[in-house]
Amino acid sequence: MDTELFTWHTYSNTLDDLKQGLLLAQKSYAKSLLMLTCNQNNYCEAALNSLLKTCNLPIFGGIYPMVILQDRLLEQGAVIIGFKEKFDTSYFSRLQLISNDDCLETMITETLEQKNYFSGHDSFLMFYDALTNNVEDFIDCLFECLDHNVNVAGGGAGNLDLIQRPCIFSNQGLLSNTLLLVTLPKKLNTSVAHGWDIFQGPYLVSDAQNQTVKSLNYQPAFKVYNQTISAKTDHQFTEDNFLDIAKNYPLGIKDINNNLIIRDPILTENNHLKCVGNIPINSMVYLLKTDNETLISSAKRAAIEVANFDKKITIVFDCISRMLYLGEHFNEELLAIAEHCSTPVLFGVLSFGEIANSQSGAIRLFNKSTIIGSW
Amino acid sequence: MNKALFIISLQHELAMAIGNKLDLKAMLKVFLKVCFNRLNLTSAHIHIYCDQSGSPCKIMPLESINYQHLLSIPQRKQGKPWSQDKVLTHFSEKLCHKQENISFQYDNGHFLFGFIIPDHGLLTLETHYLLEPEVQKALQPILQKLATSCNTSLVHDSLVKEVHSRQLIEERAAFQAQRDSLTGLYNRQHINFLLSNAIAEAHQDKSIGSVLFIDLNRFKPINDAMGHSVGDKVLLTLAKRLLSLSNDKIAIGRFSSDDFIILVKNLSLDYQDDIKLLIKEINQLLEVPFVIDANSYKLNCSIGYTLFPQQSSTVNNLIKFAEIAMYEAKRTKAHQGKQYQVFMSEKIKQRLTYADDMKQALLQDDFTLYYQAQYNHQGDIIGAEALLRWYHPLYASLSPADYIPIAEESELILAIGQWILEQACYDIKRLEQLQLPTSFKKIAINISAKQLIQSDFQNRVLQAIEKNNISPERLVLELTENLLVENIEDSINLITSFKEKSIDCAIDDFGTGYSSLTYLKRIPASILKIDRSFVAKIEQSRESAAIANMIISLGNTLNMSIMAEGVETEAEFDCLKALGCHNYQGYYFSKPLPLEEFIKILR
Numbered sequence: 001m002d003t004e005l006f007t008w009h010t011y012s013n014t015l016d017d018l019k020q021g022l023l024l025a026q027k028s029y030a031k032s033l034l035m036l037t038c039n040q041n042n043y044c045e046a047a048l049n050s051l052l053k054t055c056n057l058p059i060f061g062g063i064y065p066m067v068i069l070q071d072r073l074l075e076q077g078a079v080i081i082g083f084k085e086k087f088d089t090s091y092f093s094r095l096q097l098i099s100n101d102d103c104l105e106t107m108i109t110e111t112l113e114q115k116n117y118f119s120g121h122d123s124f125l126m127f128y129d130a131l132t133n134n135v136e137d138f139i140d141c142l143f144e145c146l147d148h149n150v151n152v153a154g155g156g157a158g159n160l161d162l163i164q165r166p167c168i169f170s171n172q173g174l175l176s177n178t179l180l181l182v183t184l185p186k187k188l189n190t191s192v193a194h195g196w197d198i199f200q201g202p203y204l205v206s207d208a209q210n211q212t213v214k215s216l217n218y219q220p221a222f223k224v225y226n227q228t229i230s231a232k233t234d235h236q237f238t239e240d241n242f243l244d245i246a247k248n249y250p251l252g253i254k255d256i257n258n259n260l261i262i263r264d265p266i267l268t269e270n271n272h273l274k275c276v277g278n279i280p281i282n283s284m285v286y287l288l289k290t291d292n293e294t295l296i297s298s299a300k301r302a303a304i305e306v307a308n309f310d311k312k313i314t315i316v317f318d319c320i321s322r323m324l325y326l327g328e329h330f331n332e333e334l335l336a337i338a339e340h341c342s343t344p345v346l347f348g349v350l351s352f353g354e355i356a357n358s359q360s361g362a363i364r365l366f367n368k369s370t371i372i373g374s375w
Numbered sequence: 376m377n378k379a380l381f382i383i384s385l386q387h388e389l390a391m392a393i394g395n396k397l398d399l400k401a402m403l404k405v406f407l408k409v410c411f412n413r414l415n416l417t418s419a420h421i422h423i424y425c426d427q428s429g430s431p432c433k434i435m436p437l438e439s440i441n442y443q444h445l446l447s448i449p450q451r452k453q454g455k456p457w458s459q460d461k462v463l464t465h466f467s468e469k470l471c472h473k474q475e476n477i478s479f480q481y482d483n484g485h486f487l488f489g490f491i492i493p494d495h496g497l498l499t500l501e502t503h504y505l506l507e508p509e510v511q512k513a514l515q516p517i518l519q520k521l522a523t524s525c526n527t528s529l530v531h532d533s534l535v536k537e538v539h540s541r542q543l544i545e546e547r548a549a550f551q552a553q554r555d556s557l558t559g560l561y562n563r564q565h566i567n568f569l570l571s572n573a574i575a576e577a578h579q580d581k582s583i584g585s586v587l588f589i590d591l592n593r594f595k596p597i598n599d600a601m602g603h604s605v606g607d608k609v610l611l612t613l614a615k616r617l618l619s620l621s622n623d624k625i626a627i628g629r630f631s632s633d634d635f636i637i638l639v640k641n642l643s644l645d646y647q648d649d650i651k652l653l654i655k656e657i658n659q660l661l662e663v664p665f666v667i668d669a670n671s672y673k674l675n676c677s678i679g680y681t682l683f684p685q686q687s688s689t690v691n692n693l694i695k696f697a698e699i700a701m702y703e704a705k706r707t708k709a710h711q712g713k714q715y716q717v718f719m720s721e722k723i724k725q726r727l728t729y730a731d732d733m734k735q736a737l738l739q740d741d742f743t744l745y746y747q748a749q750y751n752h753q754g755d756i757i758g759a760e761a762l763l764r765w766y767h768p769l770y771a772s773l774s775p776a777d778y779i780p781i782a783e784e785s786e787l788i789l790a791i792g793q794w795i796l797e798q799a800c801y802d803i804k805r806l807e808q809l810q811l812p813t814s815f816k817k818i819a820i821n822i823s824a825k826q827l828i829q830s831d832f833q834n835r836v837l838q839a840i841e842k843n844n845i846s847p848e849r850l851v852l853e854l855t856e857n858l859l860v861e862n863i864e865d866s867i868n869l870i871t872s873f874k875e876k877s878i879d880c881a882i883d884d885f886g887t888g889y890s891s892l893t894y895l896k897r898i899p900a901s902i903l904k905i906d907r908s909f910v911a912k913i914e915q916s917r918e919s920a921a922i923a924n925m926i927i928s929l930g931n932t933l934n935m936s937i938m939a940e941g942v943e944t945e946a947e948f949d950c951l952k953a954l955g956c957h958n959y960q961g962y963y964f965s966k967p968l969p970l971e972e973f974i975k976i977l978r
Contacts (some may be wrong), residue, residue, distance in 0.1 A: 120454055140408070148418055148452040204384055254381070256417045257504055280412070282388035284381055360503050361417045 005345055006030040006082025009069050013041040013076040019051055021080050026057055030082025035061040035169055036349050037078040039159045040343035049173035058091050058364040060180055062127045062157035064349035065320050073337035079347050084172050088183040095132045096177045104141045110146055123188035126154025127178040128218055130352035131164040136278050136365045138179055143363040150186040152363050155317030155375030157353025186375045190356045191305035194262050194369040195298030201286030208281045213273045220271035228287055242268050247321055250368055252288045264321055264367040276353050277365045292329045295322060299333045299370045311374035314341050316348025319368045323350055343374055389517045399431055399528035404446055411448045416500050417485055420457060421446045422467050423496040433494050433526055442471055492518050497659040513871045555629040558614030566628035566636050570690045573640045577684050583642045585650055587680040588697035596861055597672055602717055608667045616660040627844050654678050654712040677705035678712035686715060699723055702871055726781045733782055737790055741766045744798050745967035752957040755814035756977055761799045762967045775911040783823055792826040800843040802970050807845055819851035819881055827913050833872060847876055853883040867897050874899045886922055903930045907941025914950040927955045
């Protein structure tokens with residue numbers, strides 16, 4: 001372990017244990033704290049608020065479905081990382097009230113101006129409430145307002161039951177509809193991998209609105225999706241097995257460089273497919289498939305890519321859907337990442353949506369992906 | 376096949392992104408964002424052609440091209456706007472100069488691809504990959520469509536500007552329709568409109584409102600003496616001060632020349648107190664002197680007010696009543712304002728009746744002049760004052776003090792004054808034709824303020840003298856001290872001029888006008904008449920005696936003769952004589968008499 005870093009974790013789901021950890025962290029040499037906790041802890045919101053408000057160090061992070069520490073997956077418990085530097089944090093709250101691009105730009109610009117555009121820092125971690133409905137617009141706008149060549153790694157917090165609750169930590173307590181930008185003191189390197197391949201397609205997105213695909217090839221989107229999967233696999237959709245099947249066949253938007261940007265269908269309604277992330281009208285999408293080995297080896301490749309840089313800390317944002325897909329084999333993915341990770345400290349979360357730079361440099365929202373960042 | 380489909384879908388998506396907004400920059404931003412995402416760009420930029428003033432414009436073929444940076448995604452590079460990036464600037468210059476698609480490769484392997492937006496600007500895309508020729512080609516029809524949309528936006532923009540300027544003109548016209556052009560306060564029409572609404576609201580809410588009518592006292596002399604530009608500045612200054620009182624309940628308007636209206640809505644239950652306070656505030660606003668062009672003017676005002684809906688519910692009546700109350704306040708010098716009362720209207724009506732009857736009297740020759748003899752201490756008649764009398768079955772008992780002020784409120788006083796002048800000259804002629812005692816010198820007539828400011832007043836006097844062929848030395852013009860003080864410079868000039876033509880002037884009612892002794896010295900009048908208020912019971916009043924003594928000394932010093940008026944008793948006569956006043960007028964000697972009777976006592 002890096003002696004310059006305070007790390008603490010617990011498998012316990014009690015708030016008292018978390019309190020102990022926080023007390024220890026506050027007594028350490030740390031000047032700011034990153035706290036990641038598991039959704040299953042079911043902490044009392046009021047008590048957790050009080051704990052956050054009384055913390056005498058800057059504290060940030062969030063509640064995620066599960067937490068990663070080295071090669072272990074914590075289904076309950078928490079991790080606290082204490083940094084020797086005082087990290088700057090920017091909270092963009094009440095995002096649900098922002099109705100258009102101009103308001104978004106105004107909000108972002110005001111914060112950036114206050115922070116003097118982060119004084120030349122270009123590396124950030126991003127923690128956000130995954131159920132905020134305009135996160136993708138926000139990150140697009142943030143990138144527009146920020147600088148060329150910024151580096152970002154982040155992931156969506158929240159609960160598997162998809163009911164929105166406050167899930168972002170701040171010294172003012174728990175926040176919802178919020179995006180937290182943490183400025184890193186050193187350059188962040190990221191790698192992104194998903195491990196999904198084209199299975200069927202292409203299909204023209206003939207009608208879509210934000211995250212909802214209404215029609216593919218001018219036919220109802222779910223009808224096309226259903227017919228293709230029924231015809232090409234052994235799966236048959238019933239009233240209540242949509243997610244069980246859909247987790248195996250996400251949509252992929254193929255970009256001009258033949259990269260696939262994954263969009264995870266999570267809901268079907270009125271013959272439409274609702275995904276995690278926007279799908280542009282007139283874009284071309286494919287149905288994707290994968291297998292355990294491909295998924296795990298993609299994560300491994302990402303870990304190797306990041307390991308090329310000489311860094312101290314590694315953070316992982318791994319999509320919850322990968323764990324759901326891999327099941328008991330998910331541990332192999334964590335082992336593969338940990339094995340190739342060159343830094344002494346490795347932690348992370350299972351997230352709803354992942355954020356990182358694409359090859360072009362733009363900040364993108366990914367699905368079903370592994371983001372590994374190290375600094 | 377899939378590549379072809381990709382390019383078609385790319386074209387379609389980009390085409391769909393064009394023209395979604397009417398504003399040029401907003402429209403291009405939407406397009407650029409879609410380009411950025413769909414083409415997996417690292418950065419994207421638009422430079423736009425503009426005219427000499429820097430406004431975006433369409434460039435016609437063979438025209439020289441100016442352009443400026445309009446948009447970039449992301450907005451900055453290494454903390455600076457892209458407009459300061461040397462590589463991009465150089466690339467754009469080259470692209471504009473060549474007017475054909477060009478590309479450039481950075482050291483880090485990134486590329487810049489430049490495209491022309493026909494007639495409108497430059498599109499530059501930064502990629503981390505080589506943009507394939509098919510894709511570049513596929514962009515051409517898109518850029519043509521983008522150019523059309525740019526033109527539409529420019530046309531729209533000019534329409535928006537035109538609509539905006541039209542709106543401004545309309546707003547200005549609407550403003551002007553409501554406002555007084557000099558002061559910017561509401562004009563009479565709009566105050567009427569506001570009052571009409573306020574009356575309706577008052578009925579609906581069962582509330583009370585008030586109309587205050589404000590008239591500046593002695594504004595006219597400033598306007599006349601200093602010119603309208605100074606008068607306008609005074610009004611403008613006052614308007615600004617009054618405007619400080621306005622709020623959602625109080626509206627201020629200019630009614631006419633120096634008349635202002637304040638409309639107050641929703642008064643509290645203590646409305647009388649509220650109005651008193653408001654009047655106090657108005658008076659306080661006037662306490663500060665008006666400094667115009669380095670001159671300082673001290674002004675006050677008369678305020679009348681009326682309440683609605685109690686006193687009336689019609690706009691015309693409310694304003695009329697407030698104005699009547701203002702006149703009453705002015706007449707009684709009530710600085711705390713006057714609320715309208717019904718008797719004020721009756722008084723006005725009465726005055727109007729008087730005025731009409733006076734006009735008739737002039738036509739029917741119902742006026743006559745009485746002469747009150749003036750004596751010296753030896754008992755000789757030295758002259759007389761001509762006094763107006765009215766033969767009228769109802770008003771015969773009225774004193775000129777009752778109806779002359781009414782005539783003075785209108786132009787009627789000029790006609791009456793002219794009649795007196797001509798009649799007095801006519802009578803002087805008659806007297807001159809008689810055997811007059813040597814002591815008898817002059818007939819005095821009273822001159823009103825309005826006569827004095829007549830530009831041809833002097834001519835009128837001279838014409839009357841000439842017409843009747845009398846000696847100008849026989850005529851004395853009596854001007855009150857107050858009248859002289861109000862128009863001091865003009866009066867001095869006029870009296871000097873009369874004196875040059877052997878017409879004397881007397882200062883009437885002396886001692887009541889607080890005239891400056893400095894001015895008095897400059898007034899070339901011949902006679903000082905001690906006001907009757909100091910004469911009455913002078914033998915019993917040390918104060919009156921002291922004032923009379925002072926006036927007598929002053930007259931002696933300035934070489935003016937002194938005349939006491941209103942001498943009614945022997946005791947008064949003795950006292951005045953003892954003080955050194957040697958000329959007298961009053962009932963003790965003789966009451967005013969018709970000319971024939973006056974001739975009798977003269978003989």
